[in-house]
Amino acid sequence: xxxxxxxxxxxxxxxxxxxxxxxxxxxxxxxxxxxxxxxxxxxxxxxxxxxxxxxxxxxxxxxxxxxxxxxxxxxxxxxxxxxxxxxxxxxxxxxxxxxxxxxxxxx
Amino acid sequence: xxxxxxxxxxxxxxxxxxxxxxxxxxxxxxxxxxxxxxxxxxxxxxxxxxxxxxxxxxxxxxxxxxxxxxxxxxxxxxxxxxxxxxxxxxxxxxxxxxxxxxxxxxxxxxxxxxxxxxxxxxxxxxxxxxxxxxxxxxxxxxxxxxxxxxxxxxxxxxxxxxxxxxxxxxxxxxxxxxxxxxxxxxxxxxxxxxxxxxxxxxxxxxxxxxxxxxxxxxxxxxxxxxxxxxxxxxxxxxxxxxxx
Numbered sequence: 523x524x525x526x527x528x529x530x531x532x533x534x535x536x537x538x539x540x541x542x543x544x545x546x547x548x549x550x551x552x553x554x555x556x557x558x559x560x561x562x563x564x565x566x567x568x569x570x571x572x573x574x575x576x577x578x579x580x581x582x583x584x585x586x587x588x589x590x591x592x593x594x595x596x597x598x599x600x601x602x603x604x605x606x607x608x609x610x611x612x613x614x615x616x617x618x619x620x621x622x623x624x625x626x627x628x629x
Numbered sequence: 630x631x632x633x634x635x636x637x638x639x640x641x642x643x644x645x646x647x648x649x650x651x652x653x654x655x656x657x658x659x660x661x662x663x664x665x666x667x668x669x670x671x672x673x674x675x676x677x678x679x680x681x682x683x684x685x686x687x688x689x690x691x692x693x694x695x696x697x698x699x700x701x702x703x704x705x706x707x708x709x710x711x712x713x714x715x716x717x718x719x720x721x722x723x724x725x726x727x728x729x730x731x732x733x734x735x736x737x738x739x740x741x742x743x744x745x746x747x748x749x750x751x752x753x754x755x756x757x758x759x760x761x762x763x764x765x766x767x768x769x770x771x772x773x774x775x776x777x778x779x780x781x782x783x784x785x786x787x788x789x790x791x792x793x794x795x796x797x798x799x800x801x802x803x804x805x806x807x808x809x810x811x812x813x814x815x816x817x818x819x820x821x822x823x824x825x826x827x828x829x830x831x832x833x834x835x836x837x838x839x840x841x842x843x844x845x846x847x848x849x850x851x852x853x854x855x856x857x858x859x860x861x862x863x864x865x866x867x868x869x870x871x872x873x
Contacts, residue, residue, distance in 0.1 A: 525669075527700055528667065528669070528690075531700055531703050532681060535686060535707050536680055538708035539682075539714065542711055542713075543714045543717075543737050543739075544737045544738055546715050547721055547725055547733060547737045550722035551725060561851065565815075565818055566843075566847065567716070569843040569846040569847045569850070570710040570712075571806035571809065572819045572826075573826050573842040574685070574710065574799075574839060575799065575806055577830075578798070578799040580826065581830060582831045598800075602800045603803055605804075606806075610804070612656060612743070612804050613651065613652040613655045613656065616655060616800045617655065619799065619800025620659075620794075623792075624793050627793065
């Protein structure tokens with residue numbers, strides 16, 4: 523893909539991002555969201571991050587090349603879950619994830 | 630006096646932003662390295678980072694791009710994931726009822742997961758102004774931009790395996806997921822979303838798997854929520870009786 527494609531993706535994503543970031547605060551000034559909409563919005567972060575994690579960790583036929591190549595990222599992910607639960611820190615999770623992943627990769 | 634107090638308020642904004650800024654340096658570097666892998670130079674990485682300003686979004690674009698996903702899939706998935714910003718923006722609305730439009734715009738255009746957390750807790754504690762909250766956002770944003778630009782520079786020189794750099798992104802997503810508030814509905818959403826993503830990939834829909842999986846999970850979560858609400862509603866008198 524070319525840089526032109528990149529800037530197309532970037533441009534559209536930027537517009538969507540600005541709409542999501544700026545519209546509610548202006549529209550809702552001093553007003554409450556309907557309860558149903560609020561419930562749906564509350565589920566977005568959990569759904570979005572679950573989808574991203576699943577997309578990175580699970581692939582059809584992932585165990586075809588043997589147990590370890592597929593299980594290795596899952597082991598590293600399990601370590602990150604523990605670090606995330608204990609520290610709630612993005613930095614420590616990123617450091618722990620990369621270090622454990624690199625160690626397991628070179629084992 | 631006035632100058633002094635505004636200096637103090639900027640200083641307290643910097644203190645509130647400092648932990649997030651440290652984090653953005655650590656995460657911005659690998660993000661910049663991935664950006665250099667898709668062909669961005671340091672200036673482009675900086676501009677993208679201070680306008681789009683989304684760690685998850687930038688990692689996603691880079692990762693999906695390197696995986697060869699089609700343009701439409703990248704745009705749809707990234708934009709869907711970013712719809713969580715609607716929630717953050719709505720959450721701040723009560724605190725900006727009397728703020729000038731340009732400041733409201735500048736603030737809301739620069740909110741992220743982390744600065745949302747910092748600013749919301751400060752607003753809830755009281756004694757926090759829209760200007761201070763905007764300073765927190767801008768300090769974090771500038772740090773993010775510089776870290777990305779530095780990463781893009783390093784990326785031209787050092788060759789870090791993509792698999793390792795992209796696991797930093799996976800780890801960040803895991804942390805953001807674990808940091809959410811978990812009730813039974815959230816557990817249903819997690820399980821059904823993950824199954825949904827896997828099912829989409831099995832069906833050959835790897836491109837829109839993130840978007841479709843998340844929508845499947847949200848629908849299941851809302852249905853579960855509605856069903857359990859009905860059960861609670863029907864069972865309410867009994868439950869009350871037991872409590873007594």
